Amino acid sequence: MIELKHASKKYQQGGREVHALRDVSLNIRKGEFLSVMGPSGSGKSTLLNLIGGLDQPTSGEIFIDGRPLHGISDDELTLIRRRRVGFIFQFFNLLPILSAVENVSLPILLEGTPFSEIRPKAVALLEQMGLGERVEHRPEQLSGGEMQRVAICRALISNPAVLLADEPTGNLDSHTSEEIFLLLKSLNEQGQTIVMVTHDPKAAAYGTRIITLKDGALSEDISIGGK
Amino acid sequence: MSVKYAMLGILAEKDLHGYELKSSFDEKVGEFWSLNYGQIYSTLDRLEKEDLVTHDRQVQDKRPDRKIYSITKKGRKELDEWLAAPINRVRALRDEFFIKLVFTGTDNPGPVLDLIEKQKALYLRQMNHLTHQKIALKKKAKDPAALTTELLMDAGLFHAEADIKWLTLCEAKIKATLVKK
Ligand SMILES: Nc1ncnc2c1ncn2[C@@H]1O[C@H](COP(=O)(O)OP(=O)(O)O)[C@@H](O)[C@H]1O
Ligand SMILES: [Mg+2]
Numbered sequence: 001m002i003e004l005k006h007a008s009k010k011y012q013q014g015g016r017e018v019h020a021l022r023d024v025s026l027n028i029r030k031g032e033f034l035s036v037m038g039p040s041g042s043g044k045s046t047l048l049n050l051i052g053g054l055d056q057p058t059s060g061e062i063f064i065d066g067r068p069l070h071g072i073s074d075d076e077l078t079l080i081r082r083r084r085v086g087f088i089f090q091f092f093n094l095l096p097i098l099s100a101v102e103n104v105s106l107p108i109l110l111e112g113t114p115f116s117e118i119r120p121k122a123v124a125l126l127e128q129m130g131l132g133e134r135v136e137h138r139p140e141q142l143s144g145g146e147m148q149r150v151a152i153c154r155a156l157i158s159n160p161a162v163l164l165a166d167e168p169t170g171n172l173d174s175h176t177s178e179e180i181f182l183l184l185k186s187l188n189e190q191g192q193t194i195v196m197v198t199h200d201p202k203a204a205a206y207g208t209r210i211i212t213l214k215d216g217a218l219s220e221d222i223s224i225g226g227k
Numbered sequence: 228m229s230v231k232y233a234m235l236g237i238l239a240e241k242d243l244h245g246y247e248l249k250s251s252f253d254e255k256v257g258e259f260w261s262l263n264y265g266q267i268y269s270t271l272d273r274l275e276k277e278d279l280v281t282h283d284r285q286v287q288d289k290r291p292d293r294k295i296y297s298i299t300k301k302g303r304k305e306l307d308e309w310l311a312a313p314i315n316r317v318r319a320l321r322d323e324f325f326i327k328l329v330f331t332g333t334d335n336p337g338p339v340l341d342l343i344e345k346q347k348a349l350y351l352r353q354m355n356h357l358t359h360q361k362i363a364l365k366k367k368a369k370d371p372a373a374l375t376t377e378l379l380m381d382a383g384l385f386h387a388e389a390d391i392k393w394l395t396l397c398e399a400k401i402k403a404t405l406v407k408k
Contacts, residue, residue, distance in 0.1 A: 039395065
């Protein structure tokens, strides 16, 4: 479903070249919950950003559902980003002036669809995540776990082919983190493909497959998981 | 059982008689085990029966002969295999792994770093299984005893995580000393 072929990424950092990803070849299957482990600086976020089309590889190729992410126009890339992938981040990245339901609707609002049309689906998602009572709350009125659940709803609003999570519980306590992982797990059991990057082994353990990055290269691939 | 391997590790460096063996044992791993002479000699007997260790007699004036113990080829092979193998039991890590570190030595860090990587992968795999067992348990059980089981599983996960973090630190520190050299 997502295929990386010899993907490498180099950054220029103060005249120095940083090899953030080295020749990563990887096949992510539909329905998989892939955990990407690795210490800080090992290239996890870079990998996720390439898969999500937020960034381009220096060399190598990436395909989503057989369609290349390279050699296409910026508009096409933007469309893939909006429709095919949903992102969640460590710091939730919610807009503080918008309510929960507005935050969730935002990706589709940006495409020009009227709010009245999106709202029912956004509310339904929020209810599904146990946030039925929080629909009109702004981020500052929510707990960390609630903010992340709003962010998950926002990522899911466009029915993305893959949900990409970058250290989604890096900022949450153990119990709240577990609730988020169980939620991701149940989404995965309903068929949602998920790629989660993390330096936390307890988080990675929720995956159906775990790969490890080391200095930008793929070093270990554990595929067992409970189904 | 690591006492056996600690003794093999000591004899792999140098042939020794029982008394010297105990001193060396105390010096290297005394913080983990205190052994008396009886245990040292009974372990040596067992190692001899398994052909992992052999001895020579040293004749002494006016005193009974001394036995000088040395490791056999078979013993060396068994030691090397043990050193290279990650540990399966979750809680035994600290002690047993430390003994492996002592005898693998960090002068030539290749094998140690390999071992650390294998050990980390094994722990991660165990955490992966345990997590999925926990999820399955949470789904079906509503009986009150299930919470205790879940909390025990959590404890297992936290311990394994701590061990992985510790191994990652070992890795980083061993690599850092390499760079300095
Ligand atoms: N935009 C950027 N410009 C320059 N260097 C970067 C940039 N993004 C990441 N890097 C570098 O690439 C390496 C990998 O970073 P990253 O993918 O963020 O790792 P991780 O998410 O595993 O912590 C690091 O050395 C980092 O400093
Ligand atoms: Mg990162």
